[in-house]
Amino acid sequence: MKLSVGNGITVELIQVPEVGTPWQVRVYKKLLGFKRQISCDWFLEQEQARKFAGQLANELQSNGSLTALKLRQPGWTLHRPVQ
Numbered sequence: 001m002k003l004s005v006g007n008g009i010t011v012e013l014i015q016v017p018e019v020g021t022p023w024q025v026r027v028y029k030k031l032l033g034f035k036r037q038i039s040c041d042w043f044l045e046q047e048q049a050r051k052f053a054g055q056l057a058n059e060l061q062s063n064g065s066l067t068a069l070k071l072r073q074p075g076w077t078l079h080r081p082v083q
Helices: 046-063 067-071
Strands: 002-006 009-015 023-031 034-043
Touching: 002 046, 009 046, 023 046, 034 046, 034 067, 046 067
Parallel strands: none
Antiparallel strands: 002 009, 009 023, 023 034
């Protein structure tokens, strides 16, 4: 899943196709035809990663600046799925 935020910024949700691998939410900035990775957050559950990616895309769209992303404190706690 890719969310284009604007200003060349893209939020991407990926999972390597292996059993038990975590979900990753990556933020890229396009510069002169190249993609530069700005941040990468890891999650154990797909739903948690989707929620974070949506929230992150909304924040970047409203703010439009990557400085808040670079300076943010970790605010998400990872929890193992309930069995």
